[in-house]
Amino acid sequence: MNITKLTLSELSQKFQDGELTSREITEAFIKNIEDRDKDINAFVTTTFDLAREMADAADSRYQNDTLKSPLDGMPIDLKDVISTKEVRTTASSKILNDYQPPFDATVWKKLKNAGAVLLGKTNTDEFTMGASTENSVFGVTKNPYDLTKVAGGSSGGPAASVGANFSAGSIGTDTGGSIRQPASFCGATGLKVSYGRVSRLGTIPMASSLDTIGPIAKTAEDCAMILQIIAGKDEKDSTTSPLEPVNYKTFLEKKISGLKIGVPKEYIIDGIDSEVLQTFNASKAILEDLGAKIIEISLPHTKYAVPTYYIVAPSEISANMSRFDGIRFGTKKGEKDLEEIYTETREEGFGDEVKRRILIGAYSLSAGYYDAFYRKAQKVRTLIKQDFEKAFEDVDAILTPVSPTPAFDIGQNTEDPLKMYLEDIFTIPASLAGICGLSTPIGKSKGNLPIGIQLLGPAFKEELILQIAHQMQKSIQK
């Protein structure tokens, strides 16, 4: 039995049945990371000693019949923007190179309380700004299916970790597609929750009105298991919803016959890769086989989503990044006076993409351009949100491609920021609307690269898209 190839749900079952110990499971993942991560570079920091300690504690709980949750004893990794007390948390930025948070993010606190075992912190584009993990100060994360291709981004580390069988599950963040696109590139299932479903406290922010935190794992069932632990209101994050999370697992086995699945015509654009299109059409056929109805719909403002996002997000970024001033935490450069400390710390500590977004944001918010850029984008955001609200009057969920191409070559888009921004063209609209979405693997390209599809659901209907994805995954497996 190759332990690392099992799903989280299978591992959990075997652990709870006494077939495998948490220590055995954990050692299997550690060995795989030690053997292969020098080629893939998914991990920024490994915490193997801590992992062994946590695994042994889980094994004691098994012996004493005091297991805490289905996730107890399961080895996971966290994207390196999730604060972990006394474990280095860098956001893959030079400015936080030695930063050890004095507290745990709520999402990690909940996972830890559920008994999860931490294998380490995984790579991201600097402060999650990017679509390829090439903007990491620790170097690019390579695609486990082809080392010349990117793993996607910004959650390239977590997605590659799951794709390479380095962990049983992972936590990523998704602001404009940063879970869905890398999960699709690495053959994993990635869930972007509705805005407000999971607490953001202690997760280093990028764009506060868009940031979400969610699971990446092998299957929709695994994602449901992780979501159950991390979802819910947090007194310390006032944007979390008071709506109680449902029991996600109980929805998975329900049939999807009769469900209406919308296919927006605006997502079939020129320049979309032919194999991505084939996969998309194949997924429509799978859904029809399962008894769902495919209905063509229109989301008329789709083409304006990317420019809207790249005004709204950088505007929020320019505000969020002001906290990195070389005073309270992080690295520091300059001695003479405060001005020198601020400017030299930031010049030295931030990479190009962070600087670009700070500049774009500050420009969009500046007195002369506020109406033409920021205010205009906030209004178009409303129209994009309304497109989805209207669509969900007629359909239960929406099916689209995840990204116009499968994983692209390392270095292919790095010189042209605009080209990289267009990578997120299919994932950004849902982020602006605050609804939930996921990507699930469907097929592979001729070059053996995984290709997924995206399912979008109304806000706080995670159970519905997980159910659809689970049914599709079961039908593909048959």
Add this chain to the structure above:
Amino acid sequence: MITQDEVRHIAKLTKLKLTEEEVVKFTKQLGSVLDFFGQLQEVNTDDVEETSQVTGLQNITRPDVITVDGNEEALLNCTPHKIENHSIKIPKVI
């Protein structure tokens, strides 16, 4: 089209000390991104409200009770500067 002087000006406002090389590079790259934003002007937004958040939640409050986490020392120890009298010591401001 954004000019090099405008880039220098925003960099100053956002406390970014850019090299001349960066000014040239970012002016070009930002120019094409800002051009791309221009297409939003096609959209009629006359009677459209702005969306600044999507939660629909308003006035979230909690009881005004002081809680102490007890990690002030740990928070203070995150600074790269000297600590004196339970404070971070920085260069003179005025």
